[in-house]
Structures are given as C-alpha cells and as structure tokens.
Amino acid sequence: MRNLLNFLAKYNHLIVFIILEGIALYMLGTANNYHNTRIVRGIRSVTSNFEKRVNNTRSYFQLRTISQSLSRENASLRSTIDRISPNAEQLFFSVTDTIRHQHYTYTSAEVVSNSVNRQKNFFTINKGKLQGMSTDMAVISDGCAAGVIVGCSNNYSVAMSLLNIDFKLSARIKSNGYFGSLSWDGKDYRTVILNEIPQHVTFGIGDTIETTGYSAIFPEGITIGTVKHFEKSGGDFYKIEVSVANDFRQLRFVNVIGNLLREEQIGLEKQFQ
Amino acid sequence: MINRILRIGLIFILLILLQVLLFNNIQFSGYVNPYIYIMFILLLPFEIPAWLLLIISFLTGFTIDVISGTPGMHSAATVVAGFVRPIVLRVISPREGYELSPNPSMFIYGFRWFLIYASIIVFIHHTTLFYLEVFRLADFFRTILRVILSTAFSVTFIVLLEYIRKGK
Numbered sequence: 022m023r024n025l026l027n028f029l030a031k032y033n034h035l036i037v038f039i040i041l042e043g044i045a046l047y048m049l050g051t052a053n054n055y056h057n058t059r060i061v062r063g064i065r066s067v068t069s070n071f072e073k074r075v076n077n078t079r080s081y082f083q084l085r086t087i088s089q090s091l092s093r094e095n096a097s098l099r100s101t102i103d104r105i106s107p108n109a110e111q112l113f114f115s116v117t118d119t120i121r122h123q124h125y126t127y128t129s130a131e132v133v134s135n136s137v138n139r140q141k142n143f144f145t146i147n148k149g150k151l152q153g154m155s156t157d158m159a160v161i162s163d164g165c166a167a168g169v170i171v172g173c174s175n176n177y178s179v180a181m182s183l184l185n186i187d188f189k190l191s192a193r194i195k196s197n198g199y200f201g202s203l204s205w206d207g208k209d210y211r212t213v214i215l216n217e218i219p220q221h222v223t224f225g226i227g228d229t230i231e232t233t234g235y236s237a238i239f240p241e242g243i244t245i246g247t248v249k250h251f252e253k254s255g256g257d258f259y260k261i262e263v264s265v266a267n268d269f270r271q272l273r274f275v276n277v278i279g280n281l282l283r284e285e286q287i288g289l290e291k292q293f294q
Numbered sequence: 295m296i297n298r299i300l301r302i303g304l305i306f307i308l309l310i311l312l313q314v315l316l317f318n319n320i321q322f323s324g325y326v327n328p329y330i331y332i333m334f335i336l337l338l339p340f341e342i343p344a345w346l347l348l349i350i351s352f353l354t355g356f357t358i359d360v361i362s363g364t365p366g367m368h369s370a371a372t373v374v375a376g377f378v379r380p381i382v383l384r385v386i387s388p389r390e391g392y393e394l395s396p397n398p399s400m401f402i403y404g405f406r407w408f409l410i411y412a413s414i415i416v417f418i419h420h421t422t423l424f425y426l427e428v429f430r431l432a433d434f435f436r437t438i439l440r441v442i443l444s445t446a447f448s449v450t451f452i453v454l455l456e457y458i459r460k461g462k
Binding site: 033034037038042044046048049050052053055056059 | 344
C-alpha cells in the first residue's frame, strides 16, 4: 500500500496525463463523426480478418450438422419426386387420380454402430418404429445399396449389411439386364459375389451392377458396385466379383427406403406359390 | 499571488479571443493554420506542479474545442504539450537555471532560448493536433509539411506577441 502510494506520488503527472489524454481521445473518438467512422473501420478491418478465420474453423466443426440437414433434405426431396412422378412412362395424370400411388418413401438416418469384420455384419441406425421404420426396408448410402432392416426398436433399427453371408439380393448387370443372385462370401469387405449369370452373356470389367426391384425391398436401379473380376465357376454360370460402391467402413449417413406397395406385391405373389 | 493569477487569467482570455476571432480565420493555401493559444502553456510559471499544468492544458484545449466545434482534438494536443513542457524545460535549461524570473520570458532568458523552447513545444502540439485531425497515415508527408509550415507561422506570431507583451 505504501509502495503504491509512493508510486502514485512519484508518477502523479503521468497518471494525470494518461487520464486527461484518455478523456480527450475519447471525446475525439465519440463526438466526431469522421474520427468515429475511421476508428470503427480500422477496428473492423482487424477483427473481420480474425472473424473470418474463426468462422472458417467453426463452419468446419459444423459440417456434421450441415451434412445431416442436407441428407434430411435430400430424403424429403426424393420422397417428393417419387410422389410427383410415380413413373416416367406415365406422362399425363390427374392430380386427384386415385390410381396413382406414391411407391417409395425416403427417410434419412445416421449409422450409430457398424461392423465389417465379421461373417454376419449388421449395423444400427438411429431411427426406429416411432420414425416409421419397419423390417424389410432398404437402406442405401449415397444412392448405393447398403443393407436391409431386420429389426426395429422404438428409436433404433438394426439392418443386415450387404456384408452378411445370409444376405441375398437380386441384382443385374446394368448394360444388358441379365440378373442373378448377389451375396457375400465373407472374405473381403470391398467385394461381393454375383452368381447365376449365364455364360453366354457378354459384359466387361467395370460394368455397373444394380438392383432389380424383384424382391420388393430395393427399388430397381440402385447401384451396388462394378464388376472387378469374373470367372467360370463350373456349370453354366459365371462367378462375378463385384467391388461395392460404398465404403462400408465409413458408412455414416444413410437413406431408408420403404416400399408402400410391398404388402400388395407379396400378397399377390403368395397366391401362386 | 492574486495579482499573478489575475494576470494569467487575462493572458488566457486574450489568447483565446485572439485565436478564435483572428487566427482561426487565417488559412494560407490550406497548409498554414497557426495556433497561437498554445502560448498560454508556454507562459505559465516554472514552479507550477505537473498535474496542475496538465489540468490547465486540458481546460485550455477544451475551451478551444468547444468554441471551434472539434471535441477532443485540441484537448488531446494541448495535454501532450503540457506533458512535455517540464521535460523540454529540463533539457534546454540555461546554465544558471531558472532563477532570474518565475515566468518564462524572452527578455530574461534570451531570444534564442525562447525560440527553441517555443519551437519544440509548438511543433509537438501541432504534430499531435494535425495527425489527430487527418487521423490516417496515408497523407503522411503532406501532413508533416502542414505541421512544419504552421509551426513556423505560429512561432513567429508567438514571438511577435511576446514583443507586444513586453512593449506594453
């Protein structure tokens, strides 16, 4: 305290100077329009640069939220498209037409747990019964087939991944339409096997493999992957190795596709089996 | 004592009036704006305490600010001048010190001493004032030219006023 008083006594003129100069500069800055503008502009040019950097960083951390909302929007847009144009060949239709039905519904979801290294791989998504999920809905990621929902709780669903040796999917070669049965051999998480393509069919490495829609789970024309390698596996069929389009290790945002007409199709088919 | 304070007050009023009524209206070609009211800071007695000098400086500048409608500008410059005055006095003190007269005076301490004393303080005052006025460094050399020319004119007028003050 004594030191402080000594200090104040010794430098009293300096302190008075700083106070008075501060008052003067404050008046200068606030009362004069010109000076005020220049100060604000000067400060802003410094802070705006800084703010830009902060904003950049912050938007990077928000990417997760942003992509979630985009994926949600995507799903709702797909739903809308499907409602507006049920099929392409039907160019003219009445808006109140009762024959016209929405065929598929789209819902976005996020993968909360996943595995690729087992023989029977499943993944869990954060939407369940309360969000309208049910079993036998198709799961796609980036427009490519990822799996099928096999069980639902209120808020979560478990989907059987494409990488499950029990998984069977009807798939076809996009270029010529020949279809076969797709399954996984449990070896490499980047490769699935397409069987039952007859040997007279011509196709090449790199041809796209897509879903057929016969199973009433996946809509037709969903990409699965591309032909990586093929060989004659005895009999009359090719065994085609398909490299999957999705990276299942990075599966994150998915769309769940519900087939609204599935019951009808299955019901009808059952009558003849 | 009372007499001296009255005298100082009279100088103050005269200088302010001179500045506001006459010198504020002088403007040669935009480069010369003499500010002679700073002479009041020059003429204050030697033994005045530093804090009182600063407060008087502030009030002087503030008076000019109020009259010429430039809040803060002259106050800031004059406070700087008041702050450097004791330092300048210490640096340029004559060999025999400031014993001869309690007030800085050209006729007691010599023309040369007074010229240096006035020039330094007026230059510092004008530098602060003009740079605060333009408030940017873009026209740096143009402003420094204004400072130098205005300082020359102000010092000339201050010396003339000092002659008039003595002649009276």
